[in-house]
Amino acid sequence: MSSPAFVGIATRGSAEFMSPTSQVAEAMRGFSSEIGALSAFRLESCIHCGICADSCHFYIATEDPQYTPIWKVEPFKQAYKRESSAFAPLFRLFGLKREVTAAQLAEWQHLLFDSCNMCGRCSLICPMGIDVAALIEQARHAMFDAGLAPKELYDKAAHQRQTGQPEESAEPYRDQLLAIGREFNVEMPMDRPEADVMLCVPRTDIEHYPSAVAALARVMQHLGVSCTFRSDGLVAENYGYFAGGKSWQRDISLRLIEQAIACKAKTLLVPECGHAYTALRWEAADLYGKPLPFQVRHVTEFLADALRAGDLKLRAAATGPTTFHDPCQLVRKGGVQDAPRAIMKALGVELHELENHGGFAFCCGGGGGVLDIERAAPLRYRTMEIKLREIDDTGARTFLTTCSDCRRTFDDAQAHFGWDKAPESLLELVAASLVNAEGTN
Amino acid sequence: MDLLGFARGPAFWGALAVFFLGVVWRIVSFALLRIRRDRNRPRNGMAKSIGEGLLVIGTRSWPHREFIGRTGAGEALGYSYHLGLFTIVLLFTPHIAFLGSLLGFTWPGLPSSIVTIVSVLTATLFLAVLFRRVTNPVMRLLSNFDDYFSWAITMLVILTGLAATAHVGARYETLLGLHILSFDALLVWFPFGKLMHAFYIFPSRAINGILLSRKGATS
Numbered sequence: 322m323s324s325p326a327f328v329g330i331a332t333r334g335s336a337e338f339m340s341p342t343s344q345v346a347e348a349m350r351g352f353s354s355e356i357g358a359l360s361a362f363r364l365e366s367c368i369h370c371g372i373c374a375d376s377c378h379f380y381i382a383t384e385d386p387q388y389t390p391i392w393k394v395e396p397f398k399q400a401y402k403r404e405s406s407a408f409a410p411l412f413r414l415f416g417l418k419r420e421v422t423a424a425q426l427a428e429w430q431h432l433l434f435d436s437c438n439m440c441g442r443c444s445l446i447c448p449m450g451i452d453v454a455a456l457i458e459q460a461r462h463a464m465f466d467a468g469l470a471p472k473e474l475y476d477k478a479a480h481q482r483q484t485g486q487p488e489e490s491a492e493p494y495r496d497q498l499l500a501i502g503r504e505f506n507v508e509m510p511m512d513r514p515e516a517d518v519m520l521c522v523p524r525t526d527i528e529h530y531p532s533a534v535a536a537l538a539r540v541m542q543h544l545g546v547s548c549t550f551r552s553d554g555l556v557a558e559n560y561g562y563f564a565g566g567k568s569w570q571r572d573i574s575l576r577l578i579e580q581a582i583a584c585k586a587k588t589l590l591v592p593e594c595g596h597a598y599t600a601l602r603w604e605a606a607d608l609y610g611k612p613l614p615f616q617v618r619h620v621t622e623f624l625a626d627a628l629r630a631g632d633l634k635l636r637a638a639a640t641g642p643t644t645f646h647d648p649c650q651l652v653r654k655g656g657v658q659d660a661p662r663a664i665m666k667a668l669g670v671e672l673h674e675l676e677n678h679g680g681f682a683f684c685c686g687g688g689g690g691v692l693d694i695e696r697a698a699p700l701r702y703r704t705m706e707i708k709l710r711e712i713d714d715t716g717a718r719t720f721l722t723t724c725s726d727c728r729r730t731f732d733d734a735q736a737h738f739g740w741d742k743a744p745e746s747l748l749e750l751v752a753a754s755l756v757n758a759e760g761t762n
Numbered sequence: 763m764d765l766l767g768f769a770r771g772p773a774f775w776g777a778l779a780v781f782f783l784g785v786v787w788r789i790v791s792f793a794l795l796r797i798r799r800d801r802n803r804p805r806n807g808m809a810k811s812i813g814e815g816l817l818v819i820g821t822r823s824w825p826h827r828e829f830i831g832r833t834g835a836g837e838a839l840g841y842s843y844h845l846g847l848f849t850i851v852l853l854f855t856p857h858i859a860f861l862g863s864l865l866g867f868t869w870p871g872l873p874s875s876i877v878t879i880v881s882v883l884t885a886t887l888f889l890a891v892l893f894r895r896v897t898n899p900v901m902r903l904l905s906n907f908d909d910y911f912s913w914a915i916t917m918l919v920i921l922t923g924l925a926a927t928a929h930v931g932a933r934y935e936t937l938l939g940l941h942i943l944s945f946d947a948l949l950v951w952f953p954f955g956k957l958m959h960a961f962y963i964f965p966s967r968a969i970n971g972i973l974l975s976r977k978g979a980t981s
Contacts, residue, residue, distance in 0.1 A: 356795060357795050357796050357797060357798050358792045358793065358795040358796065358797045359797065359798070359969070359973075361791075361792055361795050362792050362962070362965075362966065362969070363966070363970075365788075365792075365958070365962065366959060366962045366963075366966045368956050368959045369901065369904040369905055369906070369908075369909050369956070370836070370840065370901070371898065371900035371901040371903075371904050372825075372833050372836065372837065374900045375829060375832035375833045376829060380900075381832075384899075386899040386900040386902075386903040387903070389900050389903065389904065391904065392903060392904060406791070407787055407788040407791035408788075408954055411954065417906075417907055417908075441979075444970070444974075445826060445829075445980060445981070446825065446826070446829050446833065447822075448822060448823070448837060448840075448963075449959065449962065449963055449966050449967070450818060450822050450963075450966045450967030450968070450969075450970045450971065451966060451970065452970045452973070452974070602802065603802050603977055604802070605802070606801035606802040606803070607798070607799075607800065607801050607802060609801070610801070611801060612801050612802075612803060613802075613803070616803065617803075652980070653979060653980045654977070654979050654980075655977065655978075655979065656805050656977045656978025656979045656980075657978075658978075658980070677828050679980070680979070680980025681826060681828040681980065
């Protein structure tokens, strides 16, 4: 295994002067402070059966035991048992659990970031019922505290926390959004003082798929929804979540929360972005410290509701044999499984499900920030082959998904492998299939 | 006091006390940690989440269709020896008599010959489990002292039990004394290692099932 250096350290200002020993102490403190009853119970419940390996595409693709999901939290399991478990003094006395070393943690950066998409498939296989993915997320928090977040994720998170954008852009995203509106001839509702629905957008869409941004605005306009983007809370992604910086994740989520409150939104609509849904739907209220005063819905949930209510009429989309990639954060971990399928049904899509679909789908390979980690690319391509083979096996000509990061990962694979398929956005397909009140599109 | 008397007298009661106090402490130690409130609006209500969570106790007993090809054999091996152990512990007449003396009631058992066959099979499966642990790269990587010691102490109880039943190697009383003493040792070790999974398995499945159901997530 490659042995990554303390990459995060070089980017962490004052942390540059932190010794490896202090880093470990900080990481373990971070982890211990997060250990609640539930996580302790999960760590204690592992019987070392190794079955979780068989759910993980990193292990399946490589057969390398280090990619066993529960092994990815081994230093933290070790620290917990030694420091704060029921018989911690005995573990120390008999030397059954050694202290976690700086070198060990540095080695684990590869396992916790480069080779884990936080996709949660491992949480479905454990015979003890352990939510391994939840433990890995906590371990990432500790790695961040130790200055061991990969540089790419750390830098983007830092930038997003400070500016609202993960990276510099030639034009502010607000202006880019308005330009997309002009290009696609659709009104971009911006900075309205009040709206029922607050919209946000993946910066991946702004930069790579402007047609998806236009599709979102077009569908909202078609439905006559009172909605707005807010220039101070535009970006759906949360690099704090990827990097493991919990307080940064909170700060980044707060931008959106505060804007949604400011415009008195009843709904914060998450666009086609998987981890944004996890961060906002299932974690934001905990970080905010109280329940959110609005609901968080994924755009496919919103559209499925509109279909059910009869507000959304769609003409059949001639996509031919079609398959669908279930984004892990939305479907397996987020519970948004039926909505995309209800929309595809309304579109008359001839759906050919993947061998592993719904909650059991394999990750695209880019989730959890892995797509952004440059050194992880060779391993990512290796693991992606499982997914690409499944897609090819369906015989589908069209390939839909509802997460722009997944889409970008597949586009990257297309370029790398010379693959003959490109994923398309379900939202864009909806926007192209709208039927107005008179029955014309 | 002879070996048998010691094993089923002070050694047993001492071991039972360690077992009981250890198990209670290990469970209570969780309660001393904080329990985080989930402030995110649930997709499913409490009743549905609990119902679906409890179902996970059953559904997680066997791999989902998507995993069965890779894990079915390993899980079958695991469940098989557990089934063997339960049969031996709960359906061997002398064990029933012993448990009955503690619980105050008894139940019908299986003929000794059948339990002996089950014991031999279980011991064989147990060897296969060890073989798998040391040859499977994933299991070998994950394994530590706890895994091997828990295996050894359980195997010791099985083997001394078989020896006592077959009257092989020493006087029956000595063999029985060794069998009970090895069981006492298992009781002492129980709260310190992975044998605790006997208490964790169902709550763990249910709790995670409930939490996943709250989100409408796949479980």
